[in-house]
Amino acid sequence: FESCVPETRFRLRLTLEATDVHVKRRPGGGASRPTRAARRTLRSPYPKGMPRVLITGFDPMPGAPADSSSDAVRILAETWHGEAELVARRLAVNFDEAPRRLRASIAKHLPDAVIVVASAPGAAELRVERLAVNLDDAEAPDVAGNRPVDQPVVPGGENALWTTLPTKDIVAALTQRGLPARASMSPGSDVPNHVFYAMQRELSEWGVPS
Numbered sequence: 001f002e003s004c005v006p007e008t009r010f011r012l013r014l015t016l017e018a019t020d021v022h023v024k025r026r027p028g029g030g031a032s033r034p035t036r037a038a039r040r041t042l043r044s045p046y047p048k049g050m051p052r053v054l055i056t057g058f059d060p061m062p063g064a065p066a067d068s069s070s071d072a073v074r075i076l077a078e079t080w081h082g083e084a085e086l087v088a089r090r091l092a093v094n095f096d097e098a099p100r101r102l103r104a105s106i107a108k109h110l111p112d113a114v115i116v117v118a119s120a121p122g123a124a125e126l127r128v129e130r131l132a133v134n135l136d137d138a139e140a141p142d143v144a145g146n147r148p149v150d151q152p153v154v155p156g157g158e159n160a161l162w163t164t165l166p167t168k169d170i171v172a173a174l175t176q177r178g179l180p181a182r183a184s185m186s187p188g189s190d191v192p193n194h195v196f197y198a199m200q201r202e203l204s205e206w207g208v209p210s
Helices: 011-018 068-079 097-109 167-176 191-206
Strands: 002-005 052-058 085-091 113-119 126-129 131-133 160-162 181-184
Touching: 052 068, 052 097, 068 085, 068 113, 085 097, 097 113, 097 191, 113 191, 126 167, 131 191, 160 191, 167 181
Parallel strands: 002 113, 052 085, 052 113, 126 181
Antiparallel strands: 002 126, 131 160
16 A cells, blocks of 8 residues: 655544454465464554554655655654554665565564555645556656666566555545545556555565555
8 A cells, every 4th residue: 555645644543543454364375474463472562462553654855854754654653542553664765775674664563454655745635546566667866866767666577466455445534534535546656656566565465454
């Protein structure tokens, strides 16, 4: 799931509180993902059995004072009192580093769902992304100077991967609360999409909504 957020902060709370996220287990065969009981053995200030949601924003670009996605995620974490354990992290605007940070956070926290938040300057509504495309075609260099053009995220991978979160339900919940929101087909072909595709490819086999 990749959400492009205009200058917003508290809307994310409504998305989490209004949406039921159900975790599927991997079908038989091969190694299995740790059970929720096993995951709860990690040190946590929350009650046992509480689902864990990993939510990430992006660091500001060099020279920018802030990024609305990281601001939104930080404030959400600071004010969160919902019925889930919320783990908030920041990703670098870097084609190589961002997926590594996300993988490390997933491996450490073993979440029951993952949400990636990115800012879209000038956007008039919160956009809930549906499809990650296997394409890196950057409009500008990332913080390390990388600017891939017409390259696959994963060579030989599927052309596109769908989110496993209930996009329409999330949009409906936000709209019912008077917040401008719509489903968006794809976040484009820059770092947020790169992270989205890598995340969907890895988490799909574990049945973790993202």
